[in-house]
Amino acid sequence: MPEVLVVDDSKVMRDMVVACLRPYPGLNFTHASSGLEAIERLSLSPYDLVVLDLNMPDIGGIEVVEFVRGQDHLRALPIIIVTTRGDDASRTRALTAGANRFMTKPFKPDDILAEARGLLEEKPA
Amino acid sequence: MTASVDLADFLPAYLAEVEELLDSAHRHLMAVEASARRGSAHPKSVRELFRALHTIKGLSAMVDVEPIVSISHWMESSLRQADQAGGRLPESSVEPLMEGLRAVEQRMRQLASGKDAAPVPPGLLERLEALGVSTSVVPGAARPVAVTLDETLALGSRLTPVEREQLTTSVGHRRPMRVDFIPGAERAARGITINSVRERLATLGDLVKVVPLAGPAPGGGSLTFVLLLSTEASDAVLMEAAGGEPAQVRALSTLTASLADDGAPAPVREPELEEPEEGRRSSGTLRVEVSRLDEALERLASLVVNRSRLQRAVADLTAVGAPTRELRAILHENGRQLRDMRAAILRLRMVRVGDVLDRLPLLVRGLRRTTGKPVRLEMDVGDAELDKAVADRILPALVHLVRNAVDHALESPEERRAAGKSLEGTVRLGCHANASGWVDLTVTDDGRGVDAEAVARRARVPAPRDSDDLLELLCRPGFSTREEVTSTSGRGMGMDIVRRIVVDQLGGDLRLETRVGVGTTFHLRVPLTITLLDAIIFECAGLRYAVAVGSVEELIEVEAARVVRPAGAHGVALVERRGQAVSLVSLAQLLGSASAQQAVDATPARGLVVRQRGDLVAFGVDRLLGQQEIVLRPLEDPLVRVPGVAGATDLGDGQPTLVLDLNALGAARRPGAGGREERAT
Incomplete structure (x- = not known):
């Protein structure tokens, strides 16, 4: 069963992301409310997809991406970055750091679902 | 195929989070x-301000509330500049930002009441856009003490100049420290995670930075979080906060900072009044819907009921001479445990009074602008706590008293000067909990005091003899001491509502102390906790009663033709409900307001069907008046209350209304648990 880590300091936003991805059958969701918690969880158990907010209180999404990409066993982990309009500069930085996809709020539920589907299915089984 | 989600469903959760x-x-x-x-x-x-607005913007975009997106976007932009300028914001920027927050707040209220959010007020975006924020980075006021960070840690390069300064600026006995936390599955299972460790350390000092380091870690881990903080806490305390081994604690420097530890005179500590106590606020908090806590209380209530049955059974055993000493001791202990547990659950509903009154400084700030009176708000609320349900009810009363104080009680600066008072008026809010389950709140002003003679003239009554009489006058519905309606406190509620909240709703006490020319103090005493109940209100034999919705299985129409009544006044009447016979009990007769014969003569119009020890019983009542949330005021300690009466409430008319516990009412009189041979006498 694919494991998805949803990282955002806003609970409502995490719930929305989960609701958007729910139509994809068989996903298991874990919440993380901070970048540090995301790193902790990633070090403790394997995940198949990370949905990551950029703007968080302790360390931001980009630092999480950089950290993840610096780890051998996490190098191929698909990451979708979610951020807010007006953060265009971060887009380049996030993609350079190694994020796979970039969604800007507001996004349509179907759009993030399609991106997740693509990333989960292109991954070698 | 599942239909795709509608994010509009998230509106209530969105509103709650944006409010926070x-x-x-x-x-x-x-x-x-x-x-x-x-x-x-x-x-x-x-x-933090920037981040709050950034989150509001993102969430509002998701649920498609465009006006809030625009407002928060422009506020965020100006704050981003301020952030880049080292956290410096010109005073002139504060007002437009306040205006922006107010505009967002108004739109939240519109959404909450089911309306669309109004468009952005004209000119607001332009004002926000025009906020010129100084971009020069100015070093902080405190000079850094010469502490060199241990560069061999290879962390120095990851700190910004501001962070470096935060860490090395030695205030008091603070030392720059490094705490290494190594996460692990077993530690996570015990709740020791980077989030909990970070929150605990944040309460112990100034947590400047957390850096994750990959690589082999002590204890077999592969990840280390390095937490850098400036703190007075001892190594042992820090170690404890980090969850113990395999965490590590070490000082970042042995130079200057350690001198303070050797008893050198400590420099005067900078006051940090404005520091929001973020650490304490968020430390390990969990948001729980109040209804879930109520559910826990309800479960507990059934335990309490069970205990009374047990107690009766033991009493019966004792009466026939059985050796029950041990049993009674256990029962006694059990009673204490239940009380402790009830207290523990009630504590979960406690909120800090300081948090509840968070918005008062903002209110006073607004009043300062609208009235033009210089006024200072002093809050002395300490760590007192209050049940959330009480807090929600008392807040409007306090807001009203503070408004009144600024608007009516405080004199204009000219009058104050003439009276030899300081030009700035003071409103003081005090709060302390006393041991007996009550919280005392005071709202004090140093204004003109209440002129009892003038109040009496306006009310066209003789002058009041004492302050209680005076308060009585002030609390007359619609009474105002001002001819003209002022924009601040002329509208809204008067003192009568304050009294209704404090005295009638909460069962508390309101007193007044005033001296002409010196000032006025309102003393409010409210219970630490209250019980809320969704209740059905009904009428029976001319009196109103309430009963908890949850205890009623069904409401039925009672048709005289379907009531089977045995001959004589003492048989059990039966009423048909879905093809089944249910005992019909005359509530009026049970409560003593009708005789057995009257009960037979008048068939009640409606029946409240409840379960008593597994059997359904219908209580006949005259009329249903509606359903509403009530504040239950227990008549006695819940562990020793009268069976059948849960307490009293005020339905808003100032008259006490009995709240019945139909599950227990009359049941005590019934012989045995079978209950089918019930007599309604």
Whole structure:
């Protein structure tokens, strides 16, 4: 069963992301409310997809991406970055750091679902 | 195929979260304003303010509330600049930002009441856009003490200049420390995670930075979080906060900082009044719907009921001479445990009074602007706590008293000067909990005092003899001491509503103390906790009663033709319900307001069907009046209350209304548990 880590300091936003991805059958969701918690969880158990907010209180999404990409066993982990309009500069930085996809709020539920589907299915089984 | 989600479904959750974010934004903006007035920067609050608005913007975009997206976008932009300028915001920027927060708040209210959010007020975006924020980075007021960070840690390069300064600026006995936390599955299972460790350390000092380091770690881990903080806490305390081994604690420098530990005179500590106590606020908190706590209380209530049955059974055993000493001891202990557990659950509903009154400084700030009176709000609320349900009810009363104080009680600066008073008026809010389950709140002003003679003239009554009489007059519905309606406290509620909240709703006490020319104090005493109940209100034999919705299985129409009544006044009447016979009990007769014969003569119109020890019983009543949330005031300690009566409530008319516990009412009189041979006498 694919494991998805949803990282955002806003609970409502995490719930929305989960609701958007729910139509994809068989996903298991874990919440993380901070970048540090995301790193902790990633070090403790394997995940198949990370949905990551950029703007968080302790360390931001980009630092999480950089950290993840610096780890051998996490190098191929698909990451979708979610951020807010007006953060265009971060887009380049996030993609350079190694994020796979970039969604800007507001996004349509179907759009993030399609991106997740693509990333989960292109991954070698 | 599942239909795709509608994000509009998230509106209620969105509203709740944005409300919290707005609270945080207000608090931080006030802190920024205080700093700006002194000409200093407040990087932490500017950053938090920025983040709150950024989150509001993102969430609002998701649920498609365009006006809030626009407002928060422009506020965020100006704050981003301030953040980049080292947390420095000119004082002139505060007002437009306040205006922005107010505009967001208004739209939240519109959404909450089912309306669309109004368009952005004209000119607001332009004002926000025009906020010129100084971009020069000015070093903080405190000079860094010469502490060199241990560069061999290879962490120095990851700190920004501001962070480096935060860490090395030695205040008091603070030392720069490094705490290494190694996460692990077993530690996570015990709740020791980076989030909990970070929150605990944040309460112990100034947590400057957390850096994750990959690589083999002590204890077999592969990840280390390095937490850098400036703190007075001892190594042992830090170690404890980090969850013990395999965590590590070490000082970042052995140079200057350690001198303070050797008993050298400590430099005077900078006051940090404006620092929002973020650490304490968020330390390990969990948001729980109040209804879930109520559910726990309900479960507990059934345990309590069970215990009374057990107690009766033991009493019966004792009566026939059985050796029950041990049993009674256990029962006694059990009673204490239940009381402790009830207290523990009630404590979960406690909120800090300081948090509840968070918005009062903002209110007073607004009043300062609208009335033009210089006024200072002093809050002395300490760590007192209050049941959330009480807090929600008492807040409007306090807001009203503070408004009244500023608007009516405080004199204009000219009058104050003439009276030899300081030009700035003071409103003081005090709070302390006393041991017996009550909280005392005071709202004091140093204004003109209440002129009892004038009040009496206006009310066209003789002058009041004492302050209780005076309060009585002030609390007459619609009474106002002002001819003209002022924009601040002329509308809304009067003192009568304050009294209704404090006395009638909460069962508390309201007193007044006033001296002409010196000032006025309102003393409010409210219970630490109250019980809320969704209740059905009904009428029986001319009196009103309430009963908990949850205890009623069904409401039925009682048709005289379907009531089977045995001959004589003492048989059990039966009423048909879905093809089944249910005992019909005359509530009027049970409560003693009708005789057995009257009960037979008048068939009740409606029946409240409840379960008593497994059997259904219908209580006949005359009329249903509606359903509403009530504040239950227990008549006695819940562990020793009268069976059948849960307490009393005020339905808003100032008259006490009995709240019945139909599950227990009359049941005590019934012989045995079978109950089918019930007699309704």
